Amino acid sequence: MERHGKILYGGLRALADELGKEEWRDARYTILLDENTFQHCLPLLIAHVEALQEAEFVEVPVGEECKSLEVAAQVWQTLLEGGADRGHVVVDLGGGSVCDLGGYVAAGYKRGIRHIHVPTSLLAMVDASIGGKTAVDFGGVKNSIGHFYPASLICIEPDFLETLPQEELVNGQMEMVKTAVVTDSMMFTRLLSSSEIPHNLIKEVARIKNRVAKSDPYDLGIRKILNFGHTFGHAIEVYRQLPHGLAVGIGMRVAMYLSVKKLGLAEEVYNTYSQWLNGQLSSFNFQFSIFTLKAIEQMLPLMHQDKKNSDGELRCVLLQEPGAAVIDVTVSDNEVRDAFLQLSKS
Secondary structure, eight states, X not given: OOSSOEEETTHHHHHHHHHTSGXXXXXXXXXXXXXXXXXXXXXXXXXXXXXXXXXXXXXXXXXXXXXXXXXXXXXXXXXHHTTOOTTOEEEEEXXXXXXXXXXXXXXXXXXXXXXXXXXXXXXXXIIITSSOEEEEEETTEEEEEEEEOOOSEEEOXXXXXXXXXXXXXXXXXXXXXXXXXXXXXXXXXXXXXXXXOOHHHHXXXXXXXXXXXXXXXXXXXXXGGGGTTHHHHHHHHHHHTOXXXXXXXXXXXXXXXXXXXXXXXXXXXXXXXXXXXXXHHGGGTOOGGGOOHHHHHHHHHHHHTOTTOBTXXXXXXXXXXXXXXXXXXXXXXXXXXXXXXXXHTO
C-alpha cells in the first residue's frame, strides 16, 4: 500500500475512472455508511461509479457513536461472513467518524486491505480523510486506539455538501481555519472574510493538509501543528458532547489566548478570531458561561489524556503569529484554568 493515497479532486467521475483501471478490476467492495449517507449520498455514488453498483454495504451508527471496538468487530464479522479476502476494498462513505472507523477496520482485517475514503462532510473533505490517521474511541478517550493507515484513494465531491445543514458546514469551516492559521496567514485572512466556502478553497486547504501530512507521516514533528486547538477541543467535545469542528473552534480560541500570554501573539489576531468565532457560534446557541471552574476541573483529566503530552505535562501547539506555529509548548493547569475562565467571561 502507498504511504499516502491519491486525492481525486475531480469528484465521483474521477473515482469512476480510477476504479475502471486494471489494478481495481477484480476488486470486491463493501460500502461503510450511516443512515444519513445511505439516504442522501449512496444514490449519487452508485449513479456515478459503475464499479460500486454491485457493492454490499454495512450501516453503522451516526457520528462518534460508530467509533468503537464493538462496531468495528461487527463490521469485521460481516466481512468474514461475506468471504472478504485480501483483495476486498472498504469504501468509507461518510463524515470524519465513518472515515476513521473505515480506515481502522481496513487496517485490522486480514492484516490490512485497501480502503477508499469518499468524505461527505466538509470537515472530512479538508481534514479527517487526509493523512492516514484511523482510530476508535476507548475508555472514554477520543481516538485512543488506532493506526496510521492511509486510504488508497480519497474522492473529494463538493456536491455532497448540498445535503448538509448550515451547522455542519460551520463544523468544517473550523478545521479549514485551523489548517490555515498554522500554515498560511493569507489563507487564514481569506477564510475569516469569506461569507461562503468556494470550492477552490476546499481544494486548497485539502492540498495544504496533505502536504503537511506527507512531510511527517507518523506525526512525530511538523505535522503536530495540525493539532492546534485540539488538546482543548477534544476535552470540550467529550465533556459537552459537541460536534468535533465546533469544539476545535472553541479550543483554538483557548490556544490563541495562551499564545498571547506565552508567545506574544498579537491581541488583534486573538480579537479578530474571537469575533469571527462568535458569529459562527450564533446558530448553535452556545454560551461560554458553561466553562465554570467545576467544568474546567472535569475537563483537565481529559486534556492530560491527549497523545501529545509527555511526562505528565500538557504539551500544546501555540502561535507566534498566523502561519508560524510552535509545537510542544508546555502549559500548566493554572494557565489552562485562566484561559477557560477568561472565555467564560466573554
